[in-house]
Structure formats: C-alpha cells, structure tokens
Amino acid sequence: MYGKRRDPEARLTMKHLNRTQDGFTLIEAIVALALVGTVGVALFGWINTNLIALNRVEAIHQQNEATKNVVEYMKSVNPMQEPEGTVQFGEYRIHWRSERTGDIVDGSGYPTGTGAYQLAMYRTDVDVRENESIPWFDISLRQVGYRKVRESTPGFR
DSSP states (O other): OTTOOOOHHHHHHHHHHHOOOOSOOHHHHHHHHHHHHHHHHHHHHHHHHHHHHHHHHHHHHHHHHHHHHHHHHHHTOOTTTOSEEEEEETTEEEEEEEEEOSOOEEEEOSSSSEEEEEEEEEEEEEEEEETTTEEEEEEEEEEEEEEEOSOOOOOOO
16 A cells, blocks of 8 residues: 555645635525525414414403403492483493383282382393493493382381
C-alpha cells in the first residue's frame, strides 16, 4: 500500500467530501420556509377553531345567565293578574303572554273549608329579544296564578 499512487480524480472527490459547508443552500432555505409555512397555517387553523368554540361557549353562557334572570323575574309575576307584559333588562327585553291551561279552582282552607284564594295553572311563553328587535331565545314556563276572592276564615282557636 505504501508505494501506490492514488488517482488524482479520487483525490479531488475526497477533497469535496471533507470540505465543510459555510451556509444553507437555496433548496434548504426553500424547504425550511415551506415547513414553517405549513406549521404556521396549521397553528392558525387550530387557534381559529378554538376562538370560534370560545365564542360559542360565551354566547351559551350569556344565554344561560339571561335565562336565569328571566325565570327569577317570572317567579314574581302572577299570570292571573298580569297575563301579558314587557320588561326591559339592560341589553335585552322580555315579553310574556300567559294562557290558562286548567279550570279556576278554590284553594282549600286550613284546617278545613274553602281558602281565600282561587288558583289556576298557566302556560307562560316568554320571548327574549336583544336590543328590542332581534329575537334571542324563547322559553315556556308553567305557573300557578292566584287571586284573593274572600276573606280568610279563622282557623283553630
């Protein structure tokens, strides 16, 4: 092996293989940009999907809060005396209409006899609107309506 001469072309090839690179080639830069772009598009799509889901959750939360407010308010409404009405709640307005679903009956007195009130079941449809014109959601409630029709009879003495 010591006396043999190497081929000059083989020496040039070895020289090329041992040379270190000083930078990126154009192909490498294009591939890197394509990878960064693909990752960026995927990340943007993921963020966009999460923002849409967040907006939906926020809208449902607002509707749930408004529903709680409407139901709490409607607890104070006696459908026998106020069968229809409208109330403004800040950013939204509610309108209700009640319809009797059963007969009017006399309440029972304690311990016996007829009570001072008449009672009836009502179905109350509530329409909730944003900014007084844009329909938001509707709910339907079952309520007891009442009215005082006589003085109370004395109970136990």
